[in-house]
Amino acid sequence: xxxxxxxxxxxxxxxxxxxxxxxxxxxxxxxxxxxxxxxxxxxxxxxxxxxxxxxxxxxxxxxxxxxxxxxxxxxxxxxxxxxxxxxxxxxxxxxxxxxxxxxxxxxxxxxxxxxxxxxxxxxxxxxxxxxxxxxxxxxxxxxxxxxxxxxxxxxxxxxxxxxxxxxxx
Amino acid sequence: xxxxxxxxxxxxxxxxxxxxxxxxxxxxxxxxxxxxxxxxxxxxxxxxxxxxxxxxxxxxxxxxxxxxxxxxxxxxxxxxxxxxxxxxxxxxxxxxxxxxxxx
Numbered sequence: 001x002x003x004x005x006x007x008x009x010x011x012x013x014x015x016x017x018x019x020x021x022x023x024x025x026x027x028x029x030x031x032x033x034x035x036x037x038x039x040x041x042x043x044x045x046x047x048x049x050x051x052x053x054x055x056x057x058x059x060x061x062x063x064x065x066x067x068x069x070x071x072x073x074x075x076x077x078x079x080x081x082x083x084x085x086x087x088x089x090x091x092x093x094x095x096x097x098x099x100x101x102x103x104x105x106x107x108x109x110x111x112x113x114x115x116x117x118x119x120x121x122x123x124x125x126x127x128x129x130x131x132x133x134x135x136x137x138x139x140x141x142x143x144x145x146x147x148x149x150x151x152x153x154x155x156x157x158x159x160x161x162x163x164x165x166x167x168x169x
Numbered sequence: 170x171x172x173x174x175x176x177x178x179x180x181x182x183x184x185x186x187x188x189x190x191x192x193x194x195x196x197x198x199x200x201x202x203x204x205x206x207x208x209x210x211x212x213x214x215x216x217x218x219x220x221x222x223x224x225x226x227x228x229x230x231x232x233x234x235x236x237x238x239x240x241x242x243x244x245x246x247x248x249x250x251x252x253x254x255x256x257x258x259x260x261x262x263x264x265x266x267x268x269x270x271x272x
Contacts, residue, residue, distance in 0.1 A: 117233075
């Protein structure tokens with residue numbers, strides 16, 4: 001499992017500490033997480049709301065930023081299913097699913113599209129985190145399935161080769 | 170008024186599989202017509218599916234969803250004969266609601 005994060009902890013620093021200090025630190029970081037969680041709670045307001053910022057964001061990094069994603073973990077429990085080669089970029093069938101418990105949100109992003117965010121699903125309880133749809137792709141690109149579960153972000157990606165772009169005029 | 174959706178809702182064990190096919194241009198606003206004029210954007214922004222007043226899917230879409238969007242999803246809690254209602258709203262505030270009976 002690859003981890004992409006902006007907040008790498010200093011592993012060596014932790015190892016030389018004595019046990020007591022380590023426990024104290026562990027508690028402090030747990031408290032920090034709780035605080036961050038309660039602060040982030042009210043931000044989960046994207047239910048049903050179409051946000052121009054996220055859909056019009058240019059480039060993957062900006063789109064992720066607008067979605068509130070600081071870091072995400074590539075997970076084998078998330079999958080993107082699509083053909084290796086899409087002859088027509090205007091209609092690329094894609095299925096995404098997540099086996100992570102409590103998956104509450106899923107989004108499909110096309111990394112190299114001018115506006116990467118394509119579609120996002122809020123998943124009510126009782127609905128499976130598994131969707132099939134069709135997207136447009138301007139060129140060969142990775143399709144990223146982004147998942148939010150238990151307040152954390154996970155992802156999987158798959159490259160789809162496009163022989164005829166779907167965004168041109 | 171927009172054309173009707175085609176919705177199929179099928180019960181499989183305790184899970185209802187819903188397939189929705191929508192008639193919509195999903196125009197990006199980035200294309201030009203033969204005379205060089207930009208074709209204005211026209212695309213679905215939100216889609217909500219309900220069963221017995223409970224929301225079973227809540228979706229937001231951008232311009233890169235293909236023309237005539239297709240969507241399939243599964244939910245638990247539906248029974249034979251229940252209705253699944255799907256509503257979309259596009260960027261011109263046009264909207265359409267259709268329903269299917271779970272079979």
